[in-house]
Amino acid sequence: KNEVEQSPQNLTAQEGEFITINCSYSVGISALHWLQQHPGGGIVSLFMLSSGKKKHGRLIATINIQEKHSSLHITASHPRDSAVYICAATNTGNQFYFGTGTSLTVIP
Amino acid sequence: SQTIHQWPATLVQPVGSPLSLECTVEGTSNPNLYWYRQAAGRGLQLLFYSVGIGQISSEVPQNLSASRPQDRQFILSSKKLLLSDSGFYLCAWSTLYPPEGGYTFGSGTRLTVV
Numbered sequence: 001k002n003e004v005e006q007s008p009q010n011l012t013a014q015e016g017e018f019i020t021i022n023c024s025y026s027v028g029i030s031a032l033h034w035l036q037q038h039p040g041g042g043i044v045s046l047f048m049l050s051s052g053k054k055k056h057g058r059l060i061a062t063i064n065i066q067e068k069h070s071s072l073h074i075t076a077s078h079p080r081d082s083a084v085y086i087c088a089a090t091n092t093g094n095q096f097y098f099g100t101g102t103s104l105t106v107i108p
Numbered sequence: 109s110q111t112i113h114q115w116p117a118t119l120v121q122p123v124g125s126p127l128s129l130e131c132t133v134e135g136t137s138n139p140n141l142y143w144y145r146q147a148a149g150r151g152l153q154l155l156f157y158s159v160g161i162g163q164i165s166s167e168v169p170q171n172l173s174a175s176r177p178q179d180r181q182f183i184l185s186s187k188k189l190l191l192s193d194s195g196f197y198l199c200a201w202s203t204l205y206p207p208e209g210g211y212t213f214g215s216g217t218r219l220t221v222v
């Protein structure tokens with residue numbers, strides 16, 4: 001069993017829909033990261049959070065430490081949001097544990 | 109501003125040949141440096157990380173090795189490539205207490221071993 005589990009693995013949405021990607025982890029963490037990988041492979045770090053909720057534009061990330069669960073929400077989705085979204089947990093030793101990613105396709 | 113350079117972008121190598129991928133960071137000092145691999149259809153896997161010059165930690169047993177000859181240079185090597193070494197290799201850096209956005213990744217190297 002992976003230390004970090006993501007769901008769903010694949011997601012197709014219509015433009016404008018509200019999207020949620022879930023992440024559960026089983027390790028003790030110092031931070032939880034959400035990453036975005038574009039079709040060409042480039043990776044961008046979206047959020048790093050250790051508690052509560054963070055928001056950047058149409059993206060919202062939440063974490064529940066007690067339940068060891070995090071969610072990434074995209075409001076008013078757009079085709080340019082199509083990418084692979086990766087959840088990753090880091091422990092106090094700065095080691096990463098990665099989920100296998102959620103492939104999102106937003107259809108115009 | 110900080111930037112990270114990784115090269116080459118793509119590489120096709122025969123089985124048994126050596127490998128050297130290089131990553132350099134600009135605009136910061138004493139970064140934590142990482143090498144990741146993403147095999148086809150799989151998530152990112154941490155291969156090596158380094159918290160300082162000459163300090164390398166290996167996460168998985170393999171025929172790859174890493175070196176950090178200078179503070180902002182991180183090299184991934186192999187003496188003899190295997191078919192299973194094919195994948196997408198990413199270099200990344202972070203500060204010990206990263207700011208909003210956390211870690212920064214390079215543009216990646218797509219390695220195909222034939």
